[in-house]
Amino acid sequence: MKRKNEAVSLDSLDWKILKALQENSKQTYSEVGRQLGVAHSTVYDRIRKMEENGVIKKWTVDIDHEKIGINYVTARMTVYTDPKETENVAKKLSEAKQVLEVSMSLSEELLIIAKVIARNQEELHSFIAKKVAPLQGVLRIRTSIVTKKIKEERILVEKK
Amino acid sequence: MTPTSSTRILRTLPRENAFYFFTSAGNYTGQRAMSLEEFVTKIREISTESLEFHFYRGDFEKWAAEVLEDSELTRRIKAVKLLEPVGNNLRDQLDFTVSKRLEELKSAE
Numbered sequence: 617m618k619r620k621n622e623a624v625s626l627d628s629l630d631w632k633i634l635k636a637l638q639e640n641s642k643q644t645y646s647e648v649g650r651q652l653g654v655a656h657s658t659v660y661d662r663i664r665k666m667e668e669n670g671v672i673k674k675w676t677v678d679i680d681h682e683k684i685g686i687n688y689v690t691a692r693m694t695v696y697t698d699p700k701e702t703e704n705v706a707k708k709l710s711e712a713k714q715v716l717e718v719s720m721s722l723s724e725e726l727l728i729i730a731k732v733i734a735r736n737q738e739e740l741h742s743f744i745a746k747k748v749a750p751l752q753g754v755l756r757i758r759t760s761i762v763t764k765k766i767k768e769e770r771i772l773v774e775k776k
Numbered sequence: 777m778t779p780t781s782s783t784r785i786l787r788t789l790p791r792e793n794a795f796y797f798f799t800s801a802g803n804y805t806g807q808r809a810m811s812l813e814e815f816v817t818k819i820r821e822i823s824t825e826s827l828e829f830h831f832y833r834g835d836f837e838k839w840a841a842e843v844l845e846d847s848e849l850t851r852r853i854k855a856v857k858l859l860e861p862v863g864n865n866l867r868d869q870l871d872f873t874v875s876k877r878l879e880e881l882k883s884a885e
Binding site for chain 1: 791792794796798801802803804805806808
């Protein structure tokens with residue numbers, strides 16, 4: 617049985633399928649197969665296997681919110697915590713729908729860095745004031761509101 | 777003012793109802809007040825930047841009304857706005873107003 621966090625071994629065809637899907641996940645099995653010179657059933661089997669073992673976590677869609685008139689306020693929130701409570705604070709933040717990403721950093725102090733979204737600045741402040749600041753172990757919070765996004769890409773994994 | 781209502785206003789609050797001091801949207805100073813008495817202490821210590829941020833957003837009067845449920849303190853904080861104080865003048869005005877109310881409540885207990 618595969619243990620949690622154990623790396624899954626992929627062969628060269630798996631890597632090529634992943635590369636093709638990262639570029640365009642809307643392609644059919646036949647289209648991917650044609651590019652790679654294999655049958656669509658082979659592509660189907662490989663994708664299903666990668667879904668089963670968690671290599672492909674989910675299928676989603678990348679929406680341009682501005683195009684449909686939804687202008688969220690995005691912020692990077694740095695939460696300074698009591699080291700004894702960091703894990704708990706990170707867990708609580710992860711449960712909030714306003715929080716899209718939560719990471720921990722050990723630079724000079726143990727910090728939690730989170731990406732937060734809200735409909736407007738007031739809603740953002742209200743979330744941080746009412747839901748984040750009162751958490752046990754939160755010492756202080758620095759928040760930077762994103763005013764302009766220059767680049768946003770997902771990492772393209774390729775075989776080394 | 778009955779002793780019961782004074783005691784209620786002066787109570788120590790649960791963490792989620794404390795007043796958390798920010799300097800701007802999302803920037804928490806790490807200072808909080810869990811009672812009216814502690815609020816007076818913090819007014820004397822906290823940066824004027826934080827006092828101005830909360831005062832002109834109406835956060836102090838909102839906390840007095842919705843959390844402490846002290847309509848008299850709410851009215852008096854609102855009245856300070858007419859003076860449009862800033863900086864240490866704001867600190868002094870708030871300190872004077874809230875300290876006076878705290879004394880009244882303590883003597884009514």
